[in-house]
């Protein structure tokens with residue numbers, strides 16, 4: 001847009017272009033005012049910084065702040081700083097004497113759009129104002145563009161993430177189809193983990209990450225042969241080694257997708273034991289991520305109370321007794337009481353089946369509230 005057109009645009013709606021002239025010299029203010037009003041601007045005056053700031057209250061915003069530097073009371077530089085914080089959309093212009101060039105440069109650093117040296121030619125003043133307005137307008141356009149761009153990027157990222165989640169969900173379903181006995185396992189582990197987390201007071205992103213990690217924790221079993229997963233008898237050493245690799249396999253599947261990064265430590269270490277005898281890293285105590293220490297209880301409890309290829313389900317009461325017995329060795333002794341006492345705050349989806357005998361054996365507080 002050419003400069004004439006630009007100013008013309010403002011002149012057509014002059015109420016939008018309000019200029020505040022701040023100078024302790026009344027004569028200079030009045031002559032500047034007269035010239036700017038002839039050019040189509042609405043002009044107001046203040047004799048120092050304090051007076052200028054007082055004019056901000058309840059006033060229609062000023063498009064331009066044209067200020068002297070040296071004034072009694074608040075000087076122009078301080079005024080620019082305070083004004084810029086309260087009205088960042090105003091174009092600040094400093095009027096300085098030649099001798100004050102350093103100060104004018106300082107004013108630019110403080111956010112002024114431009115400066116003009118006194119005495120000035122009024123045509124130059126008009127061009128300076130116009131340039132400052134254009135600069136502010138471009139800044140606004142850039143801000144709008146950035147805001148829109150951020151929104152668009154977020155929208156696209158959400159779409160991509162939801163596609164990833166759907167693909168991974170499909171993989172979980174494929175895993176459950178392959179491993180008949182773990183059908184519904186990740187759902188139940190998620191249910192128990194969240195109930196424990198709520199009892200422990202885990203909230204926000206940490207709770208959300210635990211939820212996601214619980215759903216995905218056994219994803220790596222997709223890399224374990226079906227014959228091993230569903231083997232009725234005891235596993236050989238090699239077969240067990242194949243099982244042990246499943247947390248690492250899950251991490252390798254999820255690692256390329258940044259969206260899943262916060263979940264990886266919890267998934268990798270969901271088979272660690274509190275006494276350091278677990279796998280894959282033999283981490284112990286609080287070196288094991290909190291989410292893993294929670295998930296390992298949920299995971300073991302569900303494994304014990306589900307029928308597997310190699311054994312029948314344990315009664316729920318026996319499984320609870322086993323969790324208690326292993327508190328401090330396999331499980332974090334500070335999380336076991338939460339497992340025993342937790343009160344779920346989520347509604348169980350219809351498709352999730354609980355182990356037989358669960359309701360009789362589990363403390364009432366653990367059971368989900370009726371919908």
Ligand SMILES: [Fe+2]
Pocket residue numbers: 217218246270271299
């Ligand atoms: Fe696992």
